[in-house]
Amino acid sequence: MLNDNQLSEPLVSVIIPTYNRPEYLKHAIASAVKQTYQNIEIIISDNCSAENPLPIVESFADPRIRFWRHPQNIGMIANQMHGFKIARGKYVASLHDDDMWNADFLAKLVPPLEANPDLILAFCDQYIIDAKGNINYPATEENTRGFKRHKLAPGVYQSFTKIGLxxxxxPTAAACVIRASLVDWNKIPAEVGGMWDLYLTYLCSISGYGAYYSPERLTRYRVHEQTDTILSGSHDAQAKIRKAKSELFCYQTLMSDPKLQEFKSYFHHKWLEANTTLGIGLIRNKQKDAARPYLWQALSQQKLNLRTLAALALTFIL
Incomplete structure (x- = not known):
């Protein structure tokens, strides 16, 4: 039971989409249940996993958990959005089924949002962990520096377009708390695919509201053989194709937005890179004719790019 002080705290909806990761899911749920910030609902949305995770969910015997199992696989983005759309909290936070939160994650990020109604989100830094849950300190530092969080001062950023996009x-999908009333979840289309977090950051950044940053590492992002970023960077052609199509849609949207014209050249460059990536993915999937137009597109709108040129040449050789 929650005490009076906890009941006076705003409800936070923790969204855990899951698919075929029962062992990792246990740890994700446990990290949500153990939050020192207690007024939460935990929404677990199962995308028709081969093994029904209901027994895992029931083992926690926590009345704050709401479980939904789709009768058929509806796709990753639809499963994720389902959780957001049925959330009842003033704030929402996404927790991947293979990640974990520190016990004070919500306790550290909700108060700044409560103190300042002009903020739409609060985010933090994160640890990188391996498949067994061990912290990889070199990878953690590389992650922090790669996303330039080491350069961010703690506190409020009234404009965060450059920081976010x-x-x-x-890390909208893994280490962020969002004011739910300021986001129209129906404005995140299926075409964004695995780039839904960037698209959500985009919607937040053009809202006119600010962001709060805590440099503490309050979450643990797991890197393992099923991680989407690893799959899309490997020889998995389908993963590469999915990622590239998502990037094409997102960067086309961003470079077309009049509010973001300051960064149009950057988004155009990323869009061209996505054309090349999609072309390479299609070649690996033995669809060289389908690949050729994307590679021509990329080659015709930028200076000579050897990666694109080599891929295009392969479509005539293979």
């Missing part, structure tokens, strides 16, 4: 410092 160029530096990609805001």
């Amino acid at each position: 160029i530096d990609k410092s805001i």
Whole structure:
């Protein structure tokens, strides 16, 4: 039971989409249940996993958990959005089924949002862990620096377009709490795919509201063989194709937005890179004719790019 002080705290909806990761899911749920910030609902949305995770969910015997199992696989983005759309909290936070939160994650990020109604989100830094849950300290530091969070001072950023969309410092999908009433979840289309977090950052950044940053590492992002970023960077052609199509849609949207014209050249460059990536993915999937137009597109709108040129040449050789 929650005490009076906890009941006076605003409800936070923790969204855990899951698919075929029962062992990792246990740890994700446990990290949500153990939050020192107690007034939460935990929404677990199962995308028709081969093994029904209901027994895992029931083992926690926590009345704050709401479980939903789709009768068929509806796709990653639809499963994720389902959780957001049925959330009842003043704030929402996404927790991947293979990640974990420190016990004070919500306790550290909700108060700044409560103290300042002009903020739409609060985010933090994160640890990188391996498949067994061990912290990889070199990878953690590389992650912090790669997303330029080491350069961010703690506190409020009234404008965070560059931080969110160029530096990609805001881990919206894994280490962020969002004011739910300021986001129209129906405005995140299926075409964004695995780039839904960047698209959500985009919607937040053009809202006119600010962001709060805590440099503490309050979450643990797991890197393992099923991690999407690893799959899309490997020889998995389908993963590469999915990622590239998502990037094409997102960067086309960003470079077309009049509010973001300051960064249009950057988004155009990323869009061209996505054309090349999609072309390479299609070649690996033995669809060289389908690949050729994307590679021509990329080659015709930029200076000579050897990666694109080599891929295009392969479509005539293979």
